[in-house]
Amino acid sequence: QVQLVESGGGLVKPGRSLRLSCVGSDFVFRDYYMNWFRQAPGKGLEWVSYISSAGETIHYADSVKGRFTISRDNAKNLLTLQMNSLRVEDTALYYCARGLVYAPGDLWGPGTLVTVSS
Amino acid sequence: EIVMTQTPLSLPVTPGEPASISCRSSQSLFDSYDRKTYLDWYLQKPGQSPQILIHTLSYRASGVPDRFSGSGSGTDFTLKISMVEAEDVGIYYCMQRIEFPWTLGQGTKVEIK
Numbered sequence: 239q240v241q242l243v244e245s246g247g248g249l250v251k252p253g254r255s256l257r258l259s260c261v262g263s264d265f266v267f268r269d270y271y272m273n274w275f276r277q278a279p280g281k282g283l284e285w286v287s288y289i290s291s292a293g294e295t296i297h298y299a300d301s302v303k304g305r306f307t308i309s310r311d312n313a314k315n316l317l318t319l320q321m322n323s324l325r326v327e328d329t330a331l332y333y334c335a336r337g338l339v340y341a342p343g344d345l346w347g348p349g350t351l352v353t354v355s356s
Numbered sequence: 357e358i359v360m361t362q363t364p365l366s367l368p369v370t371p372g373e374p375a376s377i378s379c380r381s382s383q384s385l386f387d388s389y390d391r392k393t394y395l396d397w398y399l400q401k402p403g404q405s406p407q408i409l410i411h412t413l414s415y416r417a418s419g420v421p422d423r424f425s426g427s428g429s430g431t432d433f434t435l436k437i438s439m440v441e442a443e444d445v446g447i448y449y450c451m452q453r454i455e456f457p458w459t460l461g462q463g464t465k466v467e468i469k
Binding site for chain 2: 273275282283284285288297298299300333335340341342343344346347348349
């Protein structure tokens with residue numbers, strides 16, 4: 239079944255770290271660029287980070303730049319988001335999504351919840 | 357960064373009637389190199405992950421009913437639903453991907469009257 243599944247969310251104290259994972263199944267993972275989006279409770283969608291299909295191009299939202307690191311392992315169909323120096327405002331449901339230039343965001347995972355609280 | 361502004365933020369609709377959502381960007385989303393406009397529309401149904409409806413201004417994503425259409429140019433865009441169905445309720449987002457950081461509108465909540 240073609241799908242993306244995120245994992246790694248949880249409750250963490252401010253200033254600590256968390257690593258999110260997203261695994262793709264039944265499609266050619268290396269053909270797609272990948273993104274992380276997030277949605278704070280009761281709020282709208284926010285784009286977080288982008289990585290190109292081979293991993294050579296990376297971008298971040300200003301709100302996470304310098305604290306979050308996106309990476310991928312195409313041999314394992316794996317996308318990761320290393321989140322350091324977490325803040326209360328990073329609390330959100332984090333989604334991974336794949337895309338192509340002319341087929342953006344055509345597959346999303348169910349999300350993994352990150353709660354940053356003391 | 358490019359600011360995306362949607363109107364209205366709430367839209368009560370009647371099944372069978374048309375509906376439209378507007379989205380405005382603070383900069384043009386037209387790429388003169390490939391002559392494409394990088395504006396996408398997503399729908400997040402209650403309790404679900406977002407799903408792509410329209411990409412690159414006016415291209416319906418695979419499996420999307422033809423009652424959905426996207427139009428516009430430059431900085432002003434519209435998503436139209438020709439005849440609303442009950443399953444169309446949810447929050448609609450426009451998103452620009454002509455330049456990083458990609459940015460989304462605040463969302464428009466569509467609900468049945």
